[in-house]
Amino acid sequence: MSATLEPDGTHAGVPAYHFDNRLGGPVLSHQHRWDEMARTHSGFRSTIARGYWVVTEGEAVQKALQDWRTFSNTSVTALEPNPRFLWIPEMLDPPLHTTWRRLLGSAFSPKTVAAREPEIRQVASALIDELKDSGGTDVLDAFARRFPTLIFMRLMGLPEEDLPRFLDWVHDLLHLSYGEDPDGNRQMSAMNAVSDYFEEQIALRRESPRDDLLSRAMTWTIDGEPIGDRDMHAFCILLFQAGFDTVPISIGWALYHFAAHPDQRKAIVANPSLVATAVEEILRVYSFVVPARKAMRDVEIGGCPVTAGEMVMLPLAVTNRDPGRFDDALEVDLHRKATNHIAFGSGPHRCLGSHLARLELNVAVEEWHRRVPDYRITPGQDLEQHGNMYGIKQLRLEWGQTP
Template sequence: MNAASLSLLAPVPNHVPEAAVFDFDMFHDPGLLEDPHQRVLELARQAPPVFWTPRNGGHWIFLGRDAAFDGARDSSSFSSEMMPHDQMMAMLAMMPKGSPHVPIPYPILLDPPLHERYRQPLQTVFSPRTVSSLKDKIRELAVDLIDPIVDQGRCEFMSAVAEPLPVQIFLKMLGLPLDMMPQYRALVKENLAAQGADADAGAAAMQRLIKVAAIMRDEILDRRDNPRDDILSMLWKVEIDGKPITLEDMENYGVLLFIAGLDTVMNAMGYAVRHLAQDLELQDRLRADPGLIPKAAEEMLRLYSFVVPVRRVARDLEFGGLQMKANERVMLYLPGASLDPAAYADPGIYDLERDNKSHIAFNAGPHRCLGAHLARLELQTLYEELLARMPRFRLDPERPATFLCSHILGVDTLHLVWDS
């Protein structure tokens, strides 16, 4: 491990026993950058299910499946609010007059009961019935992206397919013009590449959210005055606590949908297609029997979970036999939870016939992913069309895949080759 690339070591608090300390830098670990799956598999074998790392200012990591699951469900102990909501509102109120509205991705950064008030309006938007109505559009988009590359014999899959597909779906669902796609693709790349743990990263993240809201603002206001058949128009009709929705609420929802709906789906595609490129037998089996694809997609999500939600210890408490102090940070390390050897037999092996296919890729508890139905539909449709239209594809031996590590274990580039 290249120590020079790691963040500085922070002092270990007195209440953390030596046995619970494990040195792991989730933002700069060289192994994660080389191959996230193999590094997390190694971590799951070596590290305790709950541990304190002294990197990035020091924080807890819930690595085991039970720990991540229990932490995700217990919002009274492990808060999604990076500071109490009242404090956040007071801080924003102190900004200079005329400052731009700082959008907050509600309801991701809220705890119950306020969380439910902002999540409920989105339930209809992402219901199975609503999502199913998008199936033909998603298939059409997948075909439009795949067909032009078939005769090329090679592609960089992330930029050619995995990124534009969810971005276009996002734009179509919200009713935003497709000519805005270059701006959103640029923001997706910026968002994936710039995540971190320090104060500068937090300030940069705030600026990115302001940019997202600014790009969407004219269209949001237009849907208020000229409603159409899209999500923005639908949201203008809802009430929160019996009060009409505001422009600030709409911008909060907009940045939420941007964060939750784009880089997550594209990385799920990237990891799964990378796996298929290394497993030609599985490609052949799924081509011969496309009815297996939904089951195959679930095992991909288990094997390659990649989201790391952040929590704040809400009060002094004991968890897993360890003392934790108020305001310490917790990383729900879902990639490790899905590879927990205590929960899965041979967790690093892809097993289409695995008895235990349950996974935590979409999180758990009150913050379980609202867009899980949509994500599954996008993933399954993409795999169906890719396998139906493409010949056997392989990894390009001359251009290895590259990765990003942060709160998302991201696929940066994925070069494929095939016989055209």
């Protein structure tokens, strides 16, 4: 995927492009494309399928995310303005969304998350210890994807022997190219398998509650009524998708970055106190989440005349990589003071699990560099990233041997 899109005429006086965010490309190509579009446009129209609007003005993106009355979460996928699925609480708007957030708040609060740090650190350390003497591996499959997935499974009380199945499902749901799954059958099969799995887990907890988040959630009430199996299922599906992809992608970018920037890698090895800022900068510079919202009224944003019912894509990269917002915006600065990025979103739907994600990322970077301080990208790879959310597909690193 090139950084520059081919024009496809205009729509309501706004430039139109045959823009398909589902397509993969060379590493960092999506981020570079957003940089180019943000320099030359405030917004444009994608002509894919029924079409949708794309905002490329950083400040406008953040304001839209904060304005849930105009830009609703009832659909969060640009190609599906009227989805047949529901993810709870992401696809709810206030006040019901607020109620769910309040119920979930204790499970993901800073205090609750901090109490899990010893366990999280132990899981990361054990996985890295299995790898550190190998001399090299695909660190995404061997570590970045396994570590946060295991933490999530423990949080939900799911059997750890199911980890391989979960990783396969995540791959088929989120990372298949069009060529690998042209009719979507593999993706649908994985979605059905995940759905069936959580239906079974919910039934098991109804019969025999345990000390886990899923069992506790079943004791919650909304407006005095217990949460039904349908809503509990929608809640599980959201946590599955949120818990199994964003942190692995972030870990992958961190390892890629420090392998490609050995001076910064040496700096965090020598001074681990830099890791916290490094994590924030990785999240900002490599922004990979591209939310979408459904317009609830006619509105103009980024120069786009949006009609009620239309979808609007809001790429976080154009805000997080905005040179008007950050000095040297495209560079990771280990000493940056202002880290007010929106990698976790903005407004009422800001990522509920941000405290847990930050802890996992900090632990992953700290424990990796404690055990594998000197590593590099294995030569001969054509590094590529997925579409939709821009995770690296495969990243082989090597260490402990002469280059």
